[in-house]
Amino acid sequence: MKDVDRLNAGYVERTGIDDYWFNRDLAIYFGDTMGEVTNFADEIGVDFGERKLSNPTLYEPHDVMRVLSGGNRASYTDAIVNALQEFADNGQLQIVTNVNVTGLIQEEDKSITGVTYDLNGESKSYSSKAVVLATGGYGYNEDLVARAGLKNYTTSSPTFQTGDGYIWAEEAGAALKNMDFITTYAAGIKTSETGLTQTYAIRVKELGDIIFVNSDGVRFIDEFGPGDGSTYDAITYQWKVQKDNYVYIAVSQSQIDAMKERGQSLLSNDSDWAKFDKLVADGEAVFKGANAQEAAEKAGIDAEAFAAAVEKYNGYVDAGLDEDFGRTNITTVKSSSGEMVDLGRDTFTKLEGDIYLFRTTPSIMICAGGIDVNTKGQALDENREPIPGLYAAGEIIGMANAFGRTTIGGVGNTGTYVWGKMAGDGVAEYVAELK
Numbered sequence: 001m002k003d004v005d006r007l008n009a010g011y012v013e014r015t016g017i018d019d020y021w022f023n024r025d026l027a028i029y030f031g032d033t034m035g036e037v038t039n040f041a042d043e044i045g046v047d048f049g050e051r052k053l054s055n056p057t058l059y060e061p062h063d064v065m066r067v068l069s070g071g072n073r074a075s076y077t078d079a080i081v082n083a084l085q086e087f088a089d090n091g092q093l094q095i096v097t098n099v100n101v102t103g104l105i106q107e108e109d110k111s112i113t114g115v116t117y118d119l120n121g122e123s124k125s126y127s128s129k130a131v132v133l134a135t136g137g138y139g140y141n142e143d144l145v146a147r148a149g150l151k152n153y154t155t156s157s158p159t160f161q162t163g164d165g166y167i168w169a170e171e172a173g174a175a176l177k178n179m180d181f182i183t184t185y186a187a188g189i190k191t192s193e194t195g196l197t198q199t200y201a202i203r204v205k206e207l208g209d210i211i212f213v214n215s216d217g218v219r220f221i222d223e224f225g226p227g228d229g230s231t232y233d234a235i236t237y238q239w240k241v242q243k244d245n246y247v248y249i250a251v252s253q254s255q256i257d258a259m260k261e262r263g264q265s266l267l268s269n270d271s272d273w274a275k276f277d278k279l280v281a282d283g284e285a286v287f288k289g290a291n292a293q294e295a296a297e298k299a300g301i302d303a304e305a306f307a308a309a310v311e312k313y314n315g316y317v318d319a320g321l322d323e324d325f326g327r328t329n330i331t332t333v334k335s336s337s338g339e340m341v342d343l344g345r346d347t348f349t350k351l352e353g354d355i356y357l358f359r360t361t362p363s364i365m366i367c368a369g370g371i372d373v374n375t376k377g378q379a380l381d382e383n384r385e386p387i388p389g390l391y392a393a394g395e396i397i398g399m400a401n402a403f404g405r406t407t408i409g410g411v412g413n414t415g416t417y418v419w420g421k422m423a424g425d426g427v428a429e430y431v432a433e434l435k
């Protein structure tokens with residue numbers, strides 16, 4: 001809880017918002033249970049691969065290393081399904097796929113007694129004593145994301161995360177909490193071709209020489225912080241609060257050329273720079289100008305202010321001191337493969353010559369709002385009374401409901417097991433009482 005409280009205090013300090021709610025009992029349950037569920041997964045033969053203890057710098061670090069990453073990271077689902085197959089073969093469980101569930105069945109007394117689903121275009125129903133909603137997040141549901149105030153965003157969520165379970169739960173009377181908050185990641189690029197799907201991701205950290213401005217052409221933060229992840233939330237938060245959720249990233253041609261020379265690429269999976277060239281040619285989200293003024297005019301942001309921001313920044317480069325945000329020199333950057341790359345210089349460099357402006361959006365990966373549940377996994381109504389027979393597990397219970405307004409590495413994947421056990425135990429108790 002020490003980390004949870006410390007990271008939440010950072011959010012309160014940053015935003016001045018301190019009247020939000022989260023269920024501390026869930027965080028405590030998580031801490032108490034994660035070891036047990038991981039041991040259980042080992043016992044039934046789930047092969048996560050070799051585990052390594054880490055403290056990912058993408059997020060604000062924990063007090064001590066707490067995250068165990070499995071070597072089979074790309075296929076956790078396969079690892080689990082493989083282990084469960086034996087139980088399916090023995091008739092102890094049934095795995096059904098490719099069935100589109102369409103809603104919940106609710107009785108007059110509010111209890112949930114099954115689901116409706118589509119099979120080959122035919123509507124059917126399935127009766128059960130209880131239902132556990134585990135339909136994941138809502139990255140692809142713009143209406144639900146809009147509750148967190150985001151106008152523009154991209155997402156790396158799976159396309160099936162359309163938020164169905166949230167809608168059904170709300171219709172059944174469950175309370176959704178913390179929907180006004182969502183964890184965002186930096187620098188998505190949205191075009192009319194890619195839509196919500198996060199196709200282009202800028203490797204901001206590999207650049208070393210950029211500034212961020214908003215549509216007023218104004219710089220607003222030390223773009224890199226101390227480089228240890230401790231300001232991660234504070235930096236990504238900017239994408240939520242700037243107008244239209246746009247942060248414009250400015251970079252000069254000389255930096256692009258230097259990256260190419262170092263064998264790096266600016267966008268993920270773009271070693272031949274073809275994606276970059278396409279974005280520049282399309283001129284929809286990346287704008288190139290012969291100087292700051294021209295780049296800003298093409299981007300449709302305040303050109304005079306942007307030119308002034310660049311001039312001021314260049315003055316800081318000369319002076320070796322960023323008087324506005326205290327940015328320090330960056331001489332090495334971490335490449336996406338984790339190696340440190342020497343930028344071959346001992347100071348940051350000016351923005352001059354041809355300048356590119358990238359119009360970037362927040363990017364969503366894990367959804368933070370969710371169904372209010374107790375530590376039996378029961379979905380609760382606005383009075384925190386359980387809706388009989390309705391349970392929830394996984395991302396749908398909302399990371400912020402369990403841990404508050406912060407990003408804690410590892411709780412997404414581990415949450416699928418921890419909250420699954422919680423709901424499973426809750427259903428077992430409920431069903432036993434029904435008899």
Ligand SMILES: Cc1cc2nc3c(=O)[nH]c(=O)nc-3n(C[C@H](O)[C@H](O)[C@H](O)COP(=O)(O)OP(=O)(O)OC[C@H]3O[C@@H](n4cnc5c(N)ncnc54)[C@H](O)[C@@H]3O)c2cc1C
Pocket residue numbers: 099100101102134135136137156157158160161162164165365366393394395396409410411412413414416
């Ligand atoms: C790119 C990416 C990287 C991530 N990295 C990490 C990480 O490093 N560490 C970490 O802890 N977490 C990470 N996460 C988060 C974590 O992966 C998720 O929070 C977790 O997988 C959610 O699991 P879930 O079972 O709740 O939902 P999901 O895995 O989203 O599964 C939901 C299931 O419900 C099904 N479904 C949805 N609607 C219906 C319907 N109407 N009818 C029938 N079925 C339906 C879907 O088909 C799917 O099978 C990452 C997420 C993403 C997107």
